[in-house]
Amino acid sequence: MEITEQFTVSRPIGSVWPLFEDVPELVRCLPGAELTSDNGDGTFDGRVTVKLGPISSSFDGAATIEFDPDAFTLNIKGRGVDRSGGSHGRVDVDVRLVAVDGDHTEVTIEARVTLAGPIAQFGRTGLVNEISRRLIDEFSACIHAKLAAETSEEAASIVSSEVQGVSLFLTSTWGVFVRWWKRLVS
Numbered sequence: 001m002e003i004t005e006q007f008t009v010s011r012p013i014g015s016v017w018p019l020f021e022d023v024p025e026l027v028r029c030l031p032g033a034e035l036t037s038d039n040g041d042g043t044f045d046g047r048v049t050v051k052l053g054p055i056s057s058s059f060d061g062a063a064t065i066e067f068d069p070d071a072f073t074l075n076i077k078g079r080g081v082d083r084s085g086g087s088h089g090r091v092d093v094d095v096r097l098v099a100v101d102g103d104h105t106e107v108t109i110e111a112r113v114t115l116a117g118p119i120a121q122f123g124r125t126g127l128v129n130e131i132s133r134r135l136i137d138e139f140s141a142c143i144h145a146k147l148a149a150e151t152s153e154e155a156a157s158i159v160s161s162e163v164q165g166v167s168l169f170l171t172s173t174w175g176v177f178v179r180w181w182k183r184l185v186s
Contacts (some may be wrong), residue, residue, distance in 0.1 A: 003111045005136040011147050013099040014106075017072055019146060020095065023065060029142035031160045038079075042066060048080060050119065057082040057119050059089060072097040087117030109136060114183050 008062045009016050020026060023044060027035045032049040039045065049058045061080025068074070076093040093111045100106050142160045149155035 001113050001115075003113060004109070005141040006108045007136065008100065009105045009140075009143060009147060010103070011105060012103050013072060013105045016105040017069065017097055017144075019143065020074060020097065021067060025146065025156070028159045029139050029146065031138045046148070056140065057085050057087050059087070082117070082119070085118055087115065087119035089116065089119070090114045097171055107140075139180060145176065 023038070024035055027033050027046065034046060034047045034049075035044055037045040037063075044060070044063050044065065046063065047058055047060050049056070059080030059082050061078055063078035064078055066075045074095045076091070076095070078093075079088070079090045081088045084099075091113050092110060092113055096108045096110075098106045098108070138160050142158060145158045146155045149158060
């Protein structure tokens with residue numbers, strides 16, 4: 001499945017890009033993500049925990065990140081396995097920062113996600129797209145807070161909020177239903 005999300009940061013691109021190059025700080029803004037090692041050369045090991053209603057999956061895996069500071073883009077290729085639940089996934093993410101009016105930065109995230117195993121059933125319902133929107137909202141809020149921090153110590157203490165599985169599942173399911181209903185009545 002393909003997911004595209006976008007948000008704007010009220011800071012110039014020159015102050016936003018360094019945060020996107022700082023992988024450990026960036027990971028702290030991804031709900032459910034944990035960096036377990038930096039292997040050098042742009043490769044990292046980590047864990048992503050996803051709670052979708054009755055299913056909780058913890059994907060252990062690896063990612064390769066390539067930065068293009070001249071174009072203000074980065075590409076993340078990752079794969080992971082949930083050993084306890086039998087699910088596995090791959091992700092290919094492109095992140096692009098674009099200067100807007102000199103003092104704002106537009107962030108576009110385009111992800112291609114492949115899921116297999118029990119967790120894949122949620123991809124067929126549109127629920128993964130809705131959940132991704134909510135996770136990007138959390139990510140965006142964390143980025144905004146880190147950039148608004150007055151000191152580097154304050155910025156380092158800011159992390160994404162913990163995703164509440166049942167709450168996320170219910171609000172995301174409601175969002176899918178509302179969009180389906182709007183299409184039906186229009």
